[in-house]
Amino acid sequence: MPGTKPSPSPSPSPSPVGDPVHVSLLNGDGDVRGVGMPIIAFFNAKLTDAKAFNAATKITANGSPVQGNWYFEETAREGAAMEAHWRPETYWPAHAKIHMDLPVKGVSAGTGLYFDDSLTLDMSTGTAYIGTIDASTLRMTVTADGAQFGTFPVSLGATNTPTSRGVKVIMEKGLDIPMRGPGYYDPHVQFTQRLTYGGEYLHSAPWNVANIGHRSSSNGCTNLLPADAQRLYNTFEIGDVFTYPNANGPAMTIGMGYGDWNVPWSEWQTGGALQI
Template sequence: MKRRGVRGPFPGVRLVSIVALAGALLAGCTSAASDERSTDQGSDTSQTTAPPEPVSLSLSIAEGAQNVEPGQPITANATNGKITEASLVGAHGTVVKGGLTPDGTSWQSAEPLGYGKTYTLTAKATGQDGKPATATSTFTTVTPAQTVSVSMNVQDGQTVGVGMPLIFTFSDDITDKAAAEKALRITTQPQTEGAFHWFSDDQATWRPKEYWQPGTTVSVDAGIYGRNLGDGTYGAEDKAANLTIGDKLVAIADGATHHMKVYVNDQEVRTMPISMGKPSSPTPNGTYTVMSEHNGYTMDSSTYGVAVDSSQGYRLWVEYAVRLSYSGIFYHSAPWSVGYQGNTNTSHGCINLSTENAAWLMETSKPGDVVTVQNAGEQILEPTDGWSVWQLSWEQWIAGPEG
């Protein structure tokens, strides 16, 4: 039995054929849209690459510049290319050292310039387009109204105590103290909080907020050369030193017990009998910092205004002496007062020790160690007398001279 086909509106054409035709038409529309998108995408990839650009050279000092500070680095920089050659030459042919960065895009001078000198900076470069370019600048450095030098109370390679302040003494007064502090760079490991304090216009002192941590390394760079320190005053030369903070040594001299206790890293290591200043010349109470050590020293009262031939004067040679103040306070060997050491204060203000104990303490201590005097009378140590910075609280320290 034959199955009859389903007839559509057109005789002899099966419905399935119409469906197939419609599918073909639909497929044709989809293909056209896909082709259009493909054409659009193809247009994106057909964009042309930008042409290589010419090099642009920039110099840190403009042509004809005057009063250039000689401590600053002089640079040349290239954009869209690399520097092939650069030089900085003085008017008399002196060549200033300098060098390129590894990527060739920058050149920088590597040594300071002279005061009141004329230099020419020349840089040559090649751009991404392969074409060369040259830039030149001739300029003159500043001529100072005056120059000042600076000295420091520390030496390179020195090991110092936990109380050590860093003192910078200038050869003349400084009017721009902020500029001076910026030039005095102090780097520590581990990081240590500290601040400057000016006891006078020619001396800046930096101390940590608290005693140094033993083992701290300290780099001191007084980079004053080429720096304007105010009113046309410039630094004459730089100074630098690297230090290490040694063991914590604190000695406490007690006028009531007539003994000194010595602590190393917070452990008591020795107790020694002492004799301090008698009532007419008491040892000032306060916290001193060891300043200098001497094997063989003449104690002379005239150095602080008391004539040797007066009733209170003296001139004595001692075998061991360690300075604690500008005003003449030392701890030192005093074999003549051994009978009073441990029971009576009889000195002119110094801390008397037996020769053996003075030798041991001087061998054990170092500049920057801390000596505290207590119960010695009514007189108080002035923070300006020696390196006695610990006489000021941190709040007083950061407040400045008026604090």
């Protein structure tokens, strides 16, 4: 229209100043995981301030907001300088669609640092399988969505090769893998489900059938009868939860695997290595 002044062009956003920090996720879109699976982020440089990163994170389950926070720690992952795990106070709901928005591109990661990417994640949970392994009876009791699923005999770690106690989460699965330890090597251990970085697994142990359900004689793993190991391998997902309340080994920690659920909620809320 005559006499109308043109609207000024918007000013470009200033580019962040400092060194970029790149974020990547262990979790992938479309993953179906157990209710104990944390969301795990890796950083290619060490953050010095995580408050803005934590505040920017928004997570929903079936469209409803979920309260929780990140917990920062050292990492052994190649190419990463730090990692963080996000979890709610209690396990995820079963059969839920989990969505995360992480709009942190350009956000400060501390003095002289900024995040160079934003991320989203869409994963889901399946049946809530929870296993409880009693070292006194050598039985593993499993529930599925709160209902009884089954009881299975086990053999746990011998006195000199104990099984850690606490809450563990399946980290990976292997149909047939080699295992090596003090004084032994087996190239074909079947139906394996890893519980710790250090080498604790649920697995088939045909060589130890005489002791399963009767005596703890393993190298720290949870030995199962072959038929039970196969059934459970075909049932459980990465992220399913197993509690060892009275095992004979050291207490499970977050650094031993996905040991997030062993950290008291009051401590988790502090953010770990970086205050949030």
